[in-house]
Amino acid sequence: MEQPVLRVDHLTVRYGKTCDYCRNGGKLTKNTCPHCKTVWACNDVNVTLYEGEILGIVGESGSGKSTLMKSLYFDFGITEGKGYLKDFENGETDIFSQSLQQKKYIKNHIMGMVYQNPVLGLRMDYSSAGNIAEKLIAAGNRNFGKMNERIAELLDAVEILQSRKKEPPKNFSGGMQQRVQISKALANNPAILLLDEVTTGLDLSVQAKVLELIRKIRQEFNISIMLVSHDLAVIRMLADRTIVMLDGRIIEQGLTDQILDDPQQPYTQQLVHSLL
Amino acid sequence: MEKILEIKGLSKRFYLHEQNREIRSCRDISFSLNKGGFIGIVGTSGAGKSTVLRCIYRTYLATTGSVVYDSLSYGKLDLVRASERQIIHLRKVEIGYVSQFLTILPRTTAKQHVINGALDAGFSYEESVRRAEEMMRYFKLSENLWDIYPNTFSGGEKLRLNLAHAMVKAPRLLLLDEPTASLDNNTKILVKELLMKLKAEGTSMIGIFHDLEFMEGLCDHVYNISQGSFQTGAEQSEAEQSEAEQTRAEQEAS
Numbered sequence: 057m058e059q060p061v062l063r064v065d066h067l068t069v070r071y072g073k074t075c076d077y078c079r080n081g082g083k084l085t086k087n088t089c090p091h092c093k094t095v096w097a098c099n100d101v102n103v104t105l106y107e108g109e110i111l112g113i114v115g116e117s118g119s120g121k122s123t124l125m126k127s128l129y130f131d132f133g134i135t136e137g138k139g140y141l142k143d144f145e146n147g148e149t150d151i152f153s154q155s156l157q158q159k160k161y162i163k164n165h166i167m168g169m170v171y172q173n174p175v176l177g178l179r180m181d182y183s184s185a186g187n188i189a190e191k192l193i194a195a196g197n198r199n200f201g202k203m204n205e206r207i208a209e210l211l212d213a214v215e216i217l218q219s220r221k222k223e224p225p226k227n228f229s230g231g232m233q234q235r236v237q238i239s240k241a242l243a244n245n246p247a248i249l250l251l252d253e254v255t256t257g258l259d260l261s262v263q264a265k266v267l268e269l270i271r272k273i274r275q276e277f278n279i280s281i282m283l284v285s286h287d288l289a290v291i292r293m294l295a296d297r298t299i300v301m302l303d304g305r306i307i308e309q310g311l312t313d314q315i316l317d318d319p320q321q322p323y324t325q326q327l328v329h330s331l332l
Numbered sequence: 333m334e335k336i337l338e339i340k341g342l343s344k345r346f347y348l349h350e351q352n353r354e355i356r357s358c359r360d361i362s363f364s365l366n367k368g369g370f371i372g373i374v375g376t377s378g379a380g381k382s383t384v385l386r387c388i389y390r391t392y393l394a395t396t397g398s399v400v401y402d403s404l405s406y407g408k409l410d411l412v413r414a415s416e417r418q419i420i421h422l423r424k425v426e427i428g429y430v431s432q433f434l435t436i437l438p439r440t441t442a443k444q445h446v447i448n449g450a451l452d453a454g455f456s457y458e459e460s461v462r463r464a465e466e467m468m469r470y471f472k473l474s475e476n477l478w479d480i481y482p483n484t485f486s487g488g489e490k491l492r493l494n495l496a497h498a499m500v501k502a503p504r505l506l507l508l509d510e511p512t513a514s515l516d517n518n519t520k521i522l523v524k525e526l527l528m529k530l531k532a533e534g535t536s537m538i539g540i541f542h543d544l545e546f547m548e549g550l551c552d553h554v555y556n557i558s559q560g561s562f563q564t565g566a567e568q569s570e571a572e573q574s575e576a577e578q579t580r581a582e583q584e585a586s
Binding site: 058106109260263264265267268271275292293294296297310311313314317318320321322325326329 | 386417419436437451
C-alpha cells in the first residue's frame with residue numbers, strides 16, 4: 057500500500073462546551089447543536105493526500121473547508137483527531153500533539169499555505185523580497201547572497217518582475233499579492249501546498265496565470281496540493297480527486313469527474329446543478 | 333484469444349434526489365473485448381451508449397456488475413471496485429478516453445497539452461516533447477497550430493488534438509465516445525485510417541459511432557444498444573458485413 061504524504065484521522069474542531077446530546081451524535085441543525093449551541097466546524101473528518109496529487113475540496117460557505125485547511129497549518133487548535141505526515145518522523149507520530157517548536161518546523165519545512173485573503177499570509181508593509189526572506193530565515197538560512205538568489209528564482213517562477221521585489225505587497229494588485237503568497241509558500245520546497253480559494257476574486261486572465269502556475273508547480277516539484285475552491289471548473293481542470301463537505305462533514309469523495317458527472321448525495325447533485 | 337476487458341451484468345441507474353426519481357440508463361450489459369480488438373457500439377441517442385463507456389472509465393459508478401480489466405500495473409482488476417488511486421494511475425498510463433469535447437487548462441498551447449499527456453504517463457521531458465511532436469504530425473496537425481491555444485481550433489482539429497493527447501501515452505485500451513460526430517467526410521476518413529493504424533499496432537478499442545459506414549472494416553463486433561440493453565442478434569458477423577456491403581453497392585449502382 058502506498059504511504060500517503062498526509063493522513064488526517066477523525067479531525068474535529070468545535071466551539072462550545074458540548075452537551076450529552078451532541079456528544080452522543082445527536083442531530084445538529086447545520087453544524088450547530090440545537091441545545092447547547094456548540095458549533096461543530098469540522099466533524100470527524102478523514103483525509104488522505106498522496107504524493108503528486110491535487111485534492112479538491114468543495115462545499116458551501118461555512119461547511120468547514122477553510123477550518124480544515126487552517127487546522128492543518130496549525131492556525132486553529134483542534135478539538136480531537138490525529139494527523140500524520142510522511143516527512144515528519146516517517147508518519148509515525150501525531151503532528152497535532154507536537155510542541156509549538158515542532159509545529160513551526162513543520163510549517164516552515166513541510167507545508168506551505170496560501171490564504172484566500174493575502175493579508176493573512178503576507179506582511180503588507182514589508183518588501184516582497186523581505187516577506188519571502190522571512191520564511192527562508194525561519195527555515196535556518198542565514199546567507200544573504202544565497203537567499204537573494206532563491207528569492208529571484210521564486211519571483212521568476214511566479215512571474216513577478218525583479219525590479220518590484222523591494223516594493224511592499226500593499227502596492228500590488230490582488231493577483232500579484234496572491235502570487236507573492238504562492239512564492240512565499242514555496243520558499244522552502246514544501247512537500248504539501250495548501251491553497252485556500254486562491255483564485256477567488258481574481259479576474260479571468262490573472263486566474264488563468266495562477267492556475268497555470270499551480271499546474272507547473274505540481275509538474276516540476278511533484279508537490280501534493282490541497283485545493284479549496286468554489287469554482288467547479290477550476291476543480292475539474294486541476295483536481296485528481298475531490299471531497300465534498302457539508303456542515304463540517306465530508307459527505308462524498310471520489311474521482312473529480314465522477315463527483316461532478318455522477319454525484320450521489322443530494323447536496324452534491326444540487327451543487328453540480330447550480331453550475332452555470 | 334486473450335481478453336483485455338470483460339464486462340458482466342453492468343447496469344447503471346441515476347437517482348435524482350431533487351426530483352425523487354430514478355433514471356435507468358443501461359441494463360445488464362455483458363460483453364468482452366479481445367486484446368487488439370475493436371468493438372463498436374451503435375444506438376439512438378439516449379440509449380445508454382456513453383453510459384457504458386463512462387462506467388468503464390469510472391466517470392460513472394456502475395450500479396451493478398463488474399468490469400474486469402487485465403492491467404499491466406495491477407493484473408486483473410475490477411474497475412468498478414478498484415481504488416481511486418489505481419484508477420488515476422490506469423488513466424494516466426493505460427486507458428485513454430477520447431470525446432469530441434476538449435477540456436484544457438487556460439493558456440495552454442496545443443503542443444503543451446499533448447506534452448502534458450506524455451509527462452503524466454511518466455515519460456521524461458525530452459521524450460515527451462519528442463513523442464508529442466511525433467503524435468501531432470501523425471494526426472496531421474500542422475506545425476503552425478502547435479503554439480496556439482486550442483479553444484480557437486475547429487471541431488476536427490480539436491478532435492485530432494484529443495486523439496493525439498490520448499495516444500501520446502500509448503494506451504492499451506482506448507475508449508472513443510463519438511469521436512467522429514460533427515466531422516466532415518474527409519476528416520472522418522483520416523480518423524478512420526488513423527484508427528486502423530492504431531488497431532494494427534495492437535491497441536484495443538471500444539468506440540461509439542453514429543454512422544455504420546464508418547465502422548465497416550474497423551470493428552470486429554458491433555453491438556446495437558436500445559433502451560439500455562444490447563439487442564440480441566445485433567452482433568455483426570463477417571458474413572453480415574459483406575452482405576451489408578453488397579446491398580450498399582447495389583444501392584449505389586441503381
